[in-house]
Amino acid sequence: MVPLSWYLIFAAGLFSLGLFGVLARRNAVAILLGVELMLNAVNINLAAFWRYGTITNMAGQVFAIIVFAVAAAEVAVGLALVISVYRRHNTVVADEIDMLKW
Amino acid sequence: MLLAILPELLLLTLAVILLVVEPFWKVEDRRKAGWLTFGGLLATMAISLLFGRPGDPQAVFGGMLRFDWFGFFFKMIFIFGAAATSLFMMDHEKLGRRGESYLLLLATTMGMGLMASSADLVMLYLAIETTSIPLYVLAGFMLDDKASTEAGFKYLLFGALTSAVMLYGFSLLFGFTGTTDLYKLADNLGPDRNMSLMVFGVIFLLLVGLGFKVSAVPFHFWAPDVYQGAPTPVAGFLSTASKAAGFAVLLRLFIEVFPGFADWTTILAVLAAITMTVGNLLALPQTNIKRLLAYSSIAHAGYAMIGLVAFSDLGAASVIFYLVAYVATNLLAFGIVMAFSRIAGSDEIKDYAGLSRRAPWLGIAMLVAFLSLAGMPPFGGFVAKVIVFAAAVQNPALIWLVIVGILNSIVGVYYYLNVLKYVYLYRMDGENEEAHPIALTRPYTIALLVLGFAVILLGTAFGPWFDWSTLGALNLF
Numbered sequence: 001m002v003p004l005s006w007y008l009i010f011a012a013g014l015f016s017l018g019l020f021g022v023l024a025r026r027n028a029v030a031i032l033l034g035v036e037l038m039l040n041a042v043n044i045n046l047a048a049f050w051r052y053g054t055i056t057n058m059a060g061q062v063f064a065i066i067v068f069a070v071a072a073a074e075v076a077v078g079l080a081l082v083i084s085v086y087r088r089h090n091t092v093v094a095d096e097i098d099m100l101k102w
Numbered sequence: 103m104l105l106a107i108l109p110e111l112l113l114l115t116l117a118v119i120l121l122v123v124e125p126f127w128k129v130e131d132r133r134k135a136g137w138l139t140f141g142g143l144l145a146t147m148a149i150s151l152l153f154g155r156p157g158d159p160q161a162v163f164g165g166m167l168r169f170d171w172f173g174f175f176f177k178m179i180f181i182f183g184a185a186a187t188s189l190f191m192m193d194h195e196k197l198g199r200r201g202e203s204y205l206l207l208l209a210t211t212m213g214m215g216l217m218a219s220s221a222d223l224v225m226l227y228l229a230i231e232t233t234s235i236p237l238y239v240l241a242g243f244m245l246d247d248k249a250s251t252e253a254g255f256k257y258l259l260f261g262a263l264t265s266a267v268m269l270y271g272f273s274l275l276f277g278f279t280g281t282t283d284l285y286k287l288a289d290n291l292g293p294d295r296n297m298s299l300m301v302f303g304v305i306f307l308l309l310v311g312l313g314f315k316v317s318a319v320p321f322h323f324w325a326p327d328v329y330q331g332a333p334t335p336v337a338g339f340l341s342t343a344s345k346a347a348g349f350a351v352l353l354r355l356f357i358e359v360f361p362g363f364a365d366w367t368t369i370l371a372v373l374a375a376i377t378m379t380v381g382n383l384l385a386l387p388q389t390n391i392k393r394l395l396a397y398s399s400i401a402h403a404g405y406a407m408i409g410l411v412a413f414s415d416l417g418a419a420s421v422i423f424y425l426v427a428y429v430a431t432n433l434l435a436f437g438i439v440m441a442f443s444r445i446a447g448s449d450e451i452k453d454y455a456g457l458s459r460r461a462p463w464l465g466i467a468m469l470v471a472f473l474s475l476a477g478m479p480p481f482g483g484f485v486a487k488v489i490v491f492a493a494a495v496q497n498p499a500l501i502w503l504v505i506v507g508i509l510n511s512i513v514g515v516y517y518y519l520n521v522l523k524y525v526y527l528y529r530m531d532g533e534n535e536e537a538h539p540i541a542l543t544r545p546y547t548i549a550l551l552v553l554g555f556a557v558i559l560l561g562t563a564f565g566p567w568f569d570w571s572t573l574g575a576l577n578l579f
Contacts, residue, residue: 008277015270019263019267022263035263035266038267039269041270042270042272045273045277049280053277053280059276063223063273063276070227077235077239081254085251088252089252097255099331100253100326101327
C-alpha cells in the first residue's frame with residue numbers, strides 16, 4: 001500500500017499550488033479556483049487520515065463531505081459577487097478593483 | 103437536548119416566518135420586517151433566558167455541541183447585537199425594505215450561536231461558514247453601489263482564503279489525534295511532546311482563520327475597506343458580533359485544545375501587541391469615520407487578546423466582559439454614524455463639525471460612545487480595560503504587554519477626542535446649525551437610547567455583568 005506520507009505530501013503540494021494561485025493570480029475567478037484547490041487538498045488530507053487511522057471512525061469522511069458542501073456554497077456566493085462586481089466595475093481583475101484604500 | 107439549541111431554533115422559526123410573511127406585504131410596508139425581526143429577536147432572548155438556561159456543562163448531539171454558560175452567554179451577546187442591527191437596518195434606504203437582508207442577518211446570527219457552542223471541528227467549520235457566507239452577501243448587498251460590491255468581493259476573497267488555511271489546520275489536527283472532538287483533542291495531543299513543532303504549525307494555520315475573524319494584524323487588511331464599503335449597519339454588525347464570535351472560538355479552542363502547549367500564549371501576546379499598535383497608529387491619520395472605527399476595532403481586538411493571553415479564569419472572564427462592553431459601545435458608535443450619514447450624506451469626520459448644535463442628543467450619544475471606546479470612566483470601556491489589564495498583570499511575564507496596552511490607550515484617546523473636537527468645538531460653515539437639524543427616526547431613537555444606557559450601566563453597575571462573565575469563563579477550566 002502507498003504510505004500515508006505520499007498522500008500528505010501530495011496534499012501539501014496541492015495546497016501550496018492553490019495558495020500560490022490565490023496570491024499570484026489577478027483574475028477573481030482564478031483566485032476562487034485557487035481556493036478550491038486548497039479545499040481539495042484538505043479533502044485529500046481528511047480522506048487519507050481516515051483511511052490510515054481508525055476505519056470505523058467516520059469523522060474524517062463526514063468532514064470531507066461537509067467540506068464539499070460548504071465549498072459549493074462558497075463558490076456560488078463567490079461567483080455571484082464576482083458578477084455584481086463585474087457589472088459595476090467592468091472588470092474582474094483584482095488589482096483594478098481598488099476604489100477603497102487608505 | 104433541544105434546549106441546547108433553543109436560541110437557534112427560535113431564530114430559524116423567526117426566519118421562516120419572515121420569509122413567508124414578507125412577500126404578502128406591499129413594498130412600501132416592508133420596513134415592518136425590521137420590527138418583526140427586532141421583536142422576534144427580543145422574544146428569542148427572553149424565551150432563551152427563561153427556559154433555555156444551561157446547567158452543568160454537557161455534550162449534546164453526539165459531542166457536536168456543548169451546552170454551557172460560556173456558549174449561552176455569547177449567544178445572548180450575538181442576539182442583542184442582531185436586534186440593534188435590525189433596528190439600524192430599518193431606515194437604511196437599500197436594506198430597510200428588503201426581507202432578504204433581515205433573513206441573512208438571522209442566518210448569520212444562528213451561525214454565530216453555533217460557533218460559540220460547537221465542540222467538534224466539523225461543527226465548528228460548518229458554523230464558521232454559516233456565519234461568513236451570509237455576511238459576504240450582506241457586505242455586498244447594495245448591488246448598484248460600487249463601494250459595496252467591492253467590499254463584498256474583498257470580504258469574500260479574504261474570508262475564503264483564510265478559512266481554507268484554517269481548514270487545512272483542522273485536517274492536520276484530525277490526523278494527529280484521530281478525533282474531531284475538541285474535548286478529546288487535548289488528551290490525544292497531551293503527553294507526546296515530540297509533536298510540539300507540528301502543533302505549532304497547526305496553531306499558526308488556525309490563527310490565520312481566527313485572526314481574520316477578529317481582524318487581528320496581520321490579517322486585518324480587509325477590515326477598513328469592508329467597513330467603509332459595506333452598508334453601515336452591516337459594518338457595525340461585522341465589527342461587533344462577528345468579532346465576538348471569533349473570540350468565542352479562540353477562547354474555547356485554545357484553552358481546551360492546547361492547554362499543554364502554553365507557548366501559544368507567547369505568539370498571541372506578540373500578536374496582541376502588534377495588533378494594538380498597528381490599529382491605533384493607522385487610525386491616527388484617518389479622515390473617514392468608518393475607516394477610523396475600523397482601525398479602532400482592530401486595536402480593540404488587540405486589547406481583548408490580552409485577556410486571552412493571560413490564560414486564567416479571570417483572563418477569560420475579562421475577555422467576555424470586554425466583548426460585552428465593546429459590542430454595546432461600537433454598535434452605539436456605528437448607529438450614530440448611520441443616523442448622521444442618512445441626513446448629512448457624508449462619513450467624513452470634518453462634516454461632523456457643529457453636530458452638538460445640530461443634534462444635541464446625538465452629540466451626547468457620541469460623547470458616551472467615543473469616551474467609552476477611549477476607555478474613560480464611568481463608561482463600559484473603562485471597566486473592561488481595567489479588568490483585562492488586571493488579568494494580565496497577575497502573570498509577571500506579561501507586564502510588558504500591559505504597558506504596551508496602556509501606551510496604546512493613550513494614543514487611542516487622541517484620535518477619539520479628535521472626533522469629539524469636531525462635534526463639540528467646531529462650527530458648521532455659516533454657523534447656522536439650527537437650520538440643519540439631524541432628525542432621528544423611531545428605530546434609531548430606541549436603539550441609541552438602549553445602547554447608550556447599556557454602555558453607562560456596564561461602566562457603573564458592572565458587578566452582575568462581571569459575575570456572569572466569570573460564570574461563563576469557569577466553564578472553560
